[in-house]
Amino acid sequence: MTGGVLLVAHLAFVAWFTLRPLDVPWVMPANLRPLDGLRADLALGWPEAARRIGGGLALLAPLGVLLPMASGRLIASPLASLLNTVTAGALLSLGIELLQTGVPGQVVDIDSLFLNTAGVALTHLALVPAGRSWLRRRTRARLARAPLPPEEPAQGRTPTIPRVGIAPWSDALPPSSP
Numbered sequence: 001m002t003g004g005v006l007l008v009a010h011l012a013f014v015a016w017f018t019l020r021p022l023d024v025p026w027v028m029p030a031n032l033r034p035l036d037g038l039r040a041d042l043a044l045g046w047p048e049a050a051r052r053i054g055g056g057l058a059l060l061a062p063l064g065v066l067l068p069m070a071s072g073r074l075i076a077s078p079l080a081s082l083l084n085t086v087t088a089g090a091l092l093s094l095g096i097e098l099l100q101t102g103v104p105g106q107v108v109d110i111d112s113l114f115l116n117t118a119g120v121a122l123t124h125l126a127l128v129p130a131g132r133s134w135l136r137r138r139t140r141a142r143l144a145r146a147p148l149p150p151e152e153p154a155q156g157r158t159p160t161i162p163r164v165g166i167a168p169w170s171d172a173l174p175p176s177s178p
Contacts, residue, residue: 006062006070007069014060017059018059018096019096019106021104023105027105028107030101030107030109031111032108033110034111034114037110038053038111057116057118058119060092060116060119060120061120061123063085063092063123064085064119064121064122064123064127064128065123065124068081068084068085081128082124085120085128086124088120089120090116090117090120093117097112097113
C-alpha cells in the first residue's frame with residue numbers, strides 16, 4: 001500500500017517536472033543520436049556535466065525501489081525483479097519522451113532515456129538486494145518465534161465432503177406418478 005502511494009506521488013512529480021511547458025526564447029533541436037547529448041554536456045565542463053548527467057540519472061531512480069515495493073514482490077527472483085523494473089522504467093522514460101514532443105519548450109533527448117533507465121537499474125541493484133535480504137531475515141525470525149500448531153491425533157481428521165449440486169437432490173423429491 002505504501003509503495004503504491006509513494007509510486008503515484010513520484011510519478012505525479014515526474015509528470016509535473018518533465019511535461020510542464022517552459023517559456024524559453026529558443027529551443028534546441030531534438031537529440032536522436034545516442035551519446036551526442038552526453039558529449040555536449042561533458043563539453044560544458046565537469047560541474048555542469050555532473051549536474052546534468054546526475055539529474056538524468058536521478059529523475060526516475062526511485063522507481064528502482066518503488067516498482068518492486070508497489071508490486072509486493074521483493075522476495076521474487078532477483079534477475080526477474082531487475083528485468084521487470086528496468087523494463088518498466090525504460091518504458092516510462094520512453095513515454096515521457098514521446099509526450100514531450102507536444103509540450104512547448106521541452107525537447108526530446110535519447111540520452112535522457114538511457115540515463116533514466118540506468119538510474120532505475122543502479123538504484124535497484126544498490127537497494128533491492130539488501131531489502132530482500134532484510135525481509136528474508138525478518139520472516140525467518142518471525143517464523144522461529146511463532147508457536148507451533150497443535151498436533152493432530154494419531155488417527156487424523158475425518159474428511160467431510162460437502163454435497164454441492166446444481167439441481168435439488170433426487171431423493172428429496174417425492175416420486176412422480178405417471
